[in-house]
Every structure is written in structure tokens, then in C-alpha cells.
Amino acid sequence: MPCKCNKLYVGLTIGLVLPLIxxxxxxxxxxxxxxxxxxxxxxxMAAHGFTKLLSLSVLPNLLMFMIAIKLERLxxxxxxxxxxxxxxxxxxxxxxxx
Numbered sequence: 737m738p739c740k741c742n743k744l745y746v747g748l749t750i751g752l753v754l755p756l757i758x759x760x761x762x763x764x765x766x767x768x769x770x771x772x773x774x775x776x777x778x779x780x781m782a783a784h785g786f787t788k789l790l791s792l793s794v795l796p797n798l799l800m801f802m803i804a805i806k807l808e809r810l811x812x813x814x815x816x817x818x819x820x821x822x823x824x825x826x827x828x829x830x831x832x833x834x
Contacts, residue, residue, distance in 0.1 A: 747815020
């Protein structure tokens with residue numbers, strides 16, 4: 737019986753939300769008690785570190801992609817790759833803006 741989670745939009749949602757959660761975890765573990773999230777993002781933009789944080793945050797997508805492939809959820813895996821490419825385009829665009 738096919739899984740209901742083997743949809744492109746499920747993988748796209750996972751691929752777009754997981755890096756945001758990862759970024760928040762990185763912020764909270766490192767600066768949660770000293771900075772607010774807006775101050776953290778402003779300081780990253782000033783130090784040209786925002787693209788580095790985005791690049792690091794996308795790494796858990798690799799794990800989710802491998803899990804989706806292993807479970808034969810190929811449409812969800814395609815959505816995760818699409819979300820990762822969206823983040824890659826954003827990183828490249830931000831790199832040229834900064």
C-alpha cells in the first residue's frame with residue numbers, strides 16, 4: 737500500500753522547514769541567553785556570516801534525503817532536493833548582495 741507521505745509537497749515542506757529549525761537550534765545553543773534572534777541575524781549580516789549559517793543549516797536535509805531514499809519515498813526525496821536547491825540559490829544570491 738503506497739504511503740500518503742510520498743508526495744512532492746511533503747518533501748518540499750520538510751526541506752524548507754528543517755533548515756529553519758536547525759538555524760534556530762544553532763542560535764539557541766550558542767546565543768540563546770545573551771542575544772535576541774533579531775540581534776543575532778543583524779550581527780550575522782554585518783559579519784557576512786548569514787550565508788555560512790544557511791549553508792550549515794541545510795546539512796540535515798541530507799539526512800532526510802537519505803532516509804526518504806531508503807524508505808523508497810522518491811517523490812518526497814525529490815521535494816527535499818528541490819528545497820535544498822532553493823536554499824542554494826538563496827545563498828548564492830545573498831553572497832553576491834553582501
